[in-house]
Amino acid sequence: MAFTASFIQELREETSKILAICAELNKEDLFIQKINEVVISNNQNGLLLKAEHFFLSDCIAMYNLCLGKENDKARFTLAYYYDVLRNSSFADEKEVINLNTLVVTENFKKHISKIRNDNSLLGLKPNEQKYFIPGVLLEINDPKYEWILDKYQNFLQYSFDITFKNRKDFETFIGFKGKDKKNENSDLTSISENDSLEIVLQELEQLIGLEEVKKDVYELINLLEVQKKRSSEGLKNIEVTLHTVFLGPPGTGKTSVARLLSRIFKHLGFLSKGQMYETDREGMVAGYVGQTAPKVDKVVEESLGGVLFIDEAYALTQNALGNDYGSEAVNTLLKRMEDHRGDLAVVVAGYTEPMKDFVESNPGLRSRFNRFFRFNHFSPEQLFLIFENFCKSSDFIIDSYAKEKLTDTFELLYSKKDENFGNARVVRNLFEKCVQNQANRIVNLPSLNQEILKTFTEADIPEPKETQRQVSFFQE
Secondary structure, eight states: SSSSSHHHHHHHHHHHHHHHHHHHHHOOOHHHHHHHEEHHHHHHHHTOOOHHHHHHHHHHHHHHTTTOOOHHHHHHHHHHHHHHHHHHOOGGGHHHHHHHHOOOOOOOHHHHHHHHHHSOOOOSSSTTTTSSSHHHHHTOOHHHHHHHHHHHHHHHHHHHHHSSHHHHHHHHHTTOGGGGGTTHHHHHHEOOOOOOOHHHHHHHHHSSHHHHHHOOOOOOHHHHHHHHHHHHOOOOOOOOOOOOEEEOOSSSHHHEEEHHHHHHHTTTSSSSOOOOEEEOOOOOOSTTTTTTHHHHHHHHHHHHSEEEEEETGGGGSOOSSSSSSSHHHHHHHHHHHHHHHTTTTTEEOOOOOHHHHHHHHHHHHHHHHHOEEEEOOOOHHHHHHHHHHHHHHTTTOHHHHHHHHHHHHHHHHHHTOTTTOHHHHHHHHHHHHHHHHHHHHTTTTTTHHHHHHHOOGGGGSSHHHHHHHHHHOOOH
């Protein structure tokens, strides 16, 4: 057999989740308007194409890249996606024997060719727009961009057993420029022309938890504002370093706060642009002699006028590969920090103890990084609020029984946490699992209304102990 009943069940679960995402996209007027503006439509009645049409077209574009590897499993997967996306029809895994017999026929192969030909949409600028949905989501800054690319990667894995080490490898394979399409550098976050200090502080207050961090930020703002006033009166000032160490576990908002800091420094007049450039060891350390310094120069150049955010910075000095390229990166960075001391802030982040060792590993680091922000694990109540925020941003609500189950889940996760607990990342994964469970529950109901489509019930929430087992597995 080319495929099994369990494989068909996997496809059912995957495509159910895709339908749920498409349903959300179809409710976003801006997305539907933008995506229909970039495609040549043969629709004579003026109706707008839905997200499902574009998702299928994008899948076909990826499928066409792999025609040299086309086999019966790939043909069946494409046909399955077509039936779900265009007809909301799911093949029955109980018919696996008949389905395996069907896919080897010439008529089925002709059917696949017809699917490919009839459902490939043509962009107004085909050389620029090959994959419609991620391109538009990126343009309108919609966070579902990440979800969609995950689904596209899964499609290639199901069809051709192709996997990728990271997102960049996947984007390179399919020929999608990714975030480079919006910014010259995919790790660069710029700020709006209409931004202001008041707007930034409102966003800071809206972050869940982080009371100690917020207090540290306000105290830093007070110091910088007084320094400005002293300068305006001709008084001498102590040198205030903007370079900061973020200590704490993953998923606690370190990247978000770094973005806010970059804008705060800009509005207070201590940085000229206020953008943030995010990188890690891979972005700074090369594998060959003489290549590390140029990589560091590049990230510093992109960061001038803003914040350079280095995640898991201790990896630079852990010397896992037995060479000193990481130390070379640190020494080069310290030199550039001195060269551009008036218009560059560096924020290094990671787990508490490794970051303390990192700062102590080099006298230059010790002298430049003397400001520490501590990020703590979110409480069960805060984890629930984060889940609610995901629901609000995606038009979901939680019924009372589901709320009780979620409360039990977050209390259990918090009681079993260790330093590797992912906090908001764990909540995000749980939310996506609930979306999938809800889709599986309602997809075959005879009628669907808005209330059903947007409500999480107790049945959609995984058992608390099962979620804890999943979290423990990934941490290990």
